[in-house]
Amino acid sequence: MTEIATILRQEVNQERVISFARFMDQALYCPNLGYYEQEGRRIGRSGDFFTSVSIGPLFGQLLAFQFARWQEEGALEPWQLVEAGAHDGQLALDVLSWLVEHRPEFFDRLEYWLVEPSRRRRRW
Numbered sequence: 001m002t003e004i005a006t007i008l009r010q011e012v013n014q015e016r017v018i019s020f021a022r023f024m025d026q027a028l029y030c031p032n033l034g035y036y037e038q039e040g041r042r043i044g045r046s047g048d049f050f051t052s053v054s055i056g057p058l059f060g061q062l063l064a065f066q067f068a069r070w071q072e073e074g075a076l077e078p079w080q081l082v083e084a085g086a087h088d089g090q091l092a093l094d095v096l097s098w099l100v101e102h103r104p105e106f107f108d109r110l111e112y113w114l115v116e117p118s119r120r121r122r123r124w
Contacts, residue, residue: 004033029118036087036118043087053091060094067095068103078109086114087121 008026012018028034036042044054052059071079083092092112099107116122 002033004030007033025117031119034118037120053087053094057094057097060091061098063091064095064098064102068099068106071103071106078111079106080111080113082113082115084115086116087118088124089114 004027007030008018008023011022011026026034028036031037042048043051047054067081081095086092092114096107096110096112099110
């Protein structure tokens with residue numbers, strides 16, 4: 001049994017019932033043991049799975065283009081984007097790079113918030 005499985009089993013034995021949210025939080029983000037807290041690349045070609053972000057910048061560029069179109073229609077000032085589960089910040093890099101290059105007038109007014117549940121990844 002893995003260390004994280006042992007921790008989860010102990011918590012269930014103590015509490016009798018834990019929520020699915022608690023189980024997933026521990027399984028994914030338990031310091032040093034959770035899936036996303038471990039060293040090494042988990043996402044991408046050399047990892048366990050792919051995401052739209054991990055295969056290249058196109059997804060972020062397309063999002064940036066759409067965000068810019070919405071800005072052209074509504075001209076919100078300032079405007080905010082919130083990215084949940086930012087992981088290594090690659091999507092933010094792709095979006096912000098496109099905006100800087102193609103729509104700097106929107107980039108200058110943008111607040112981009114990264115929400116990352118992993119303590120370790122927030123420090124990175």
